[in-house]
Amino acid sequence: MLQLTDISYRYRVDSPWVVDGVSFALARGEIFGLLGPNWAGKSTLMALISGLRRPQQGEIRRAPEVEARGGFALVPQDNAFYPMLSCRENLEFFAGVLGLKGGLLRARLEQAVATAGLGQVMDKRAGECSGGLRRRLNLAIGLVGDPQLLLLDEPTTGVDPQSRSFLLDAVMALRRQGKTIIYTSHYMEEVQRVSDRVAIIDHGRLLCCGSLGELLADTEANPKLKLRTRRAPMADERAVLAAECGLEAEDVDGWLTFAVPAQGRFEDVLATVRRLGLETVGLQAGCRNLEDLFLKHTDRSLRD
Amino acid sequence: MNMLFAVIKKELLAMTRDVHGLLVLFVMPAAFILVMSLALRDTFQPSVSEKMRWQAWDGEHTAESAAFLKRLPPPASGVRIAARGDIERALAAGQIQAGVLIDGGFSKAIADENNTRTLVTVLAEPGTPPPLLAAFRMEVTKALMLERMAVVVKTLTEGDENAPKLNVNGLTNGAKLDFAYRGDTGVGLTAVQQSVPAWLVFAMFFVVIPLSTIFIAEKQLGTFPRLRSLQVPVGVLLAGKVVPFYAVNLAQTGLMIAVGRYGVPLLGGDALRLDVNWLALWAMASAVSLAAIGFALVVAAVARTNEQATTVGGVANILFGAVGGVMVPKLMMPVAMQHLSWCSPMAWGLDGFLDVFVLGARIGGVLLPLGLLLGFSALCLSLAWWRLRDSV
Numbered sequence: 001m002l003q004l005t006d007i008s009y010r011y012r013v014d015s016p017w018v019v020d021g022v023s024f025a026l027a028r029g030e031i032f033g034l035l036g037p038n039w040a041g042k043s044t045l046m047a048l049i050s051g052l053r054r055p056q057q058g059e060i061r062r063a064p065e066v067e068a069r070g071g072f073a074l075v076p077q078d079n080a081f082y083p084m085l086s087c088r089e090n091l092e093f094f095a096g097v098l099g100l101k102g103g104l105l106r107a108r109l110e111q112a113v114a115t116a117g118l119g120q121v122m123d124k125r126a127g128e129c130s131g132g133l134r135r136r137l138n139l140a141i142g143l144v145g146d147p148q149l150l151l152l153d154e155p156t157t158g159v160d161p162q163s164r165s166f167l168l169d170a171v172m173a174l175r176r177q178g179k180t181i182i183y184t185s186h187y188m189e190e191v192q193r194v195s196d197r198v199a200i201i202d203h204g205r206l207l208c209c210g211s212l213g214e215l216l217a218d219t220e221a222n223p224k225l226k227l228r229t230r231r232a233p234m235a236d237e238r239a240v241l242a243a244e245c246g247l248e249a250e251d252v253d254g255w256l257t258f259a260v261p262a263q264g265r266f267e268d269v270l271a272t273v274r275r276l277g278l279e280t281v282g283l284q285a286g287c288r289n290l291e292d293l294f295l296k297h298t299d300r301s302l303r304d
Numbered sequence: 305m306n307m308l309f310a311v312i313k314k315e316l317l318a319m320t321r322d323v324h325g326l327l328v329l330f331v332m333p334a335a336f337i338l339v340m341s342l343a344l345r346d347t348f349q350p351s352v353s354e355k356m357r358w359q360a361w362d363g364e365h366t367a368e369s370a371a372f373l374k375r376l377p378p379p380a381s382g383v384r385i386a387a388r389g390d391i392e393r394a395l396a397a398g399q400i401q402a403g404v405l406i407d408g409g410f411s412k413a414i415a416d417e418n419n420t421r422t423l424v425t426v427l428a429e430p431g432t433p434p435p436l437l438a439a440f441r442m443e444v445t446k447a448l449m450l451e452r453m454a455v456v457v458k459t460l461t462e463g464d465e466n467a468p469k470l471n472v473n474g475l476t477n478g479a480k481l482d483f484a485y486r487g488d489t490g491v492g493l494t495a496v497q498q499s500v501p502a503w504l505v506f507a508m509f510f511v512v513i514p515l516s517t518i519f520i521a522e523k524q525l526g527t528f529p530r531l532r533s534l535q536v537p538v539g540v541l542l543a544g545k546v547v548p549f550y551a552v553n554l555a556q557t558g559l560m561i562a563v564g565r566y567g568v569p570l571l572g573g574d575a576l577r578l579d580v581n582w583l584a585l586w587a588m589a590s591a592v593s594l595a596a597i598g599f600a601l602v603v604a605a606v607a608r609t610n611e612q613a614t615t616v617g618g619v620a621n622i623l624f625g626a627v628g629g630v631m632v633p634k635l636m637m638p639v640a641m642q643h644l645s646w647c648s649p650m651a652w653g654l655d656g657f658l659d660v661f662v663l664g665a666r667i668g669g670v671l672l673p674l675g676l677l678l679g680f681s682a683l684c685l686s687l688a689w690w691r692l693r694d695s696v
Contacts, residue, residue, distance in 0.1 A: 097311065
């Protein structure tokens with residue numbers, strides 16, 4: 001559906017590469033999660049894929065159905081529509097720009113409106129809609145052309161949990177319809193929930209790419225054990241926990257995080273904790289997740 | 305075509321949703337026309353005398369005609385008049401403000417007490433301050449009377465038997481002077497005749513504010529890159545702006561003419577004279593509109609924020625207006641400033657409109673301002689396209 005081969009881009013000749021040798025391929029009907037901290041190069045990569053910018057190195061190949069007019073759609077992270085127009089006028093405008101008219105236009109509008117759940121607010125001015133409705137309108141506009149490839153750039157930013165859940169369901173429904181989706185978000189649990197494959201990008205380079213199972217099975221990304229004790233461990237106890245159980249961190253809520261070696265067992269950690277006379281009151285076992293993987297690859301330092 | 309139609313329809317819808325912004329484009333110039341037409345009315349009445357740039361064409365070359373010309377203030381230097389047509393050409397080029405035409409038979413006619421034919425014709429440039437023209441006209445009349453007196457006295461003293469009898473009426477009766485403006489409408493420059501085109505041009509250029517605001521909002525909202533990602537060409541997006549704002553500019557033209565024609569007289573001012581060539585008026589309005597929209601699109605393409613666009617656009621408009629003769633009529637500026645005014649596209653528009661409104665110019669008479677305005681528009685639209693073509 002889409003093939004990127006060694007794509008590079010920079011804004012000026014004397015500036016660093018913003019996208020640096022990125023390669024990946026998308027199969028029809030998959031959701032590809034693209035993760036990266038701020039300024040990692042995600043938006044530039046989206047602009048390259050959507051044709052707004054041309055790569056200075058490498059090649060982007062799109063399937064014929066993607067190259068066709070309306071074959072792909074960018075749903076930007078901004079609410080890219082006209083707030084002074086109603087939802088219906090916005091949708092009709094973007095459909096008109098794609099050359100839709102008559103029965104086809106009506107059918108596409110109905111489909112997009114149903115997917116985004118906008119039925120009750122079609123005649124409301126877009127600028128007067130709630131944050132969740134605006135996000136849904138933003139998505140609906142991307143759907144009016146019935147694209148085969150959708151680029152969703154942080155589609156759930158700033159919405160309430162209900163709207164987020166609705167949008168994620170809508171994304172998965174689109175996959176069932178055979179759409180191919182590139183999904184970027186800062187919300188790891190979202191990406192983990194919807195994506196078939198995930199890539200992490202930072203400083204313009206693709207750091208890892210694969211299915212969630214492959215990435216989380218990475219031996220360097222040790223499984224974690226988190227537990228909370230009734231009282232905080234003393235300094236000597238903390239030293240024992242670090243030496244024998246791999247204590248990594250202690251957060252402000254009192255959760256102790258242990259990096260359990262591949263050959264280690266959670267029971268060994270729990271036994272040591274009991275031996276030190278610490279009473280366990282909370283436990284999260286095997287909590288290796290996408291966020292851990294993300295922080296491992298992109299480090300914890302602030303980016304803004 | 306469908307794409308362009310969709311963009312135009314969206315622009316029209318968006319404009320109607322900003323009624324206040326749209327009203328400013330109509331109310332502001334209408335108010336200026338009413339106020340300035342009344343405020344400047346006395347300025348255009350003859351009351352002062354200034355130095356006049358003039359030249360003469362002497363079709364007779366006799367002692368009498370030479371003596372008559374000698375009685376006038378010094379003519380403009382550096383303007384060669386070899387033929388009668390040179391006078392009109394010098395007037396059209398702005399080299400002189402008045403031309404004095406002496407036809408053959410002047411010497412004979414000036415000595416004839418019962419002469420009924422015109423001795424001298426003065427052609428004036430309509431943009432010349434009326435007080436100056438009035439003063440010059442008096443100078444010409446005085447010189448004619450003096451020359452006639454000199455001829456009569458001379459024939460009396462020479463004892464010519466056919467000499468006319470001297471009486472008071474006879475001194476002035478034969479001094480026929482014809483006075484006309486260059487062009488054929490006979491419409492003089494009045495305050496309303498100056499204010500309507502001046503503030504109309506200003507108002508048309510004022511579209512820089514709403515147009516650039518809408519465009520920058522589109523860039524900031526992300527609709528511009530979204531449309532570009534849908535493979536909508538920059539040219540279509542620009543054309544989508546041009547068409548609705550062109551309609552707004554034409555509506556402005558109609559309203560400002562109505563204000564000058566019917567509104568100003570209600571408040572005691574002169575009515576706008578409309579002995580115009582409507583095709584030339586439409587052509588001028590269209591050229592000014594395209595220049596204004598082109599300028600607005602360049603500002604919108606270059607500016608990154610609304611604040612930048614409104615500041616740059618607003619200040620540029622005021623400068624164009626001040627230099628171009630909108631705020632202070634060109635005829636009241638020193639000659640050097642009048643030359644400088646050609647740097648302002650508003651001056652091109654205003655000069656063209658004055659030619660249409662005052663001189664009754666046809667298309668052929670406004671080719672220069674039309675060309676300048678359309679060239680400026682093409683340059684601006686090209687710059688905007690070039691700036692936006694890789695913009696995301």
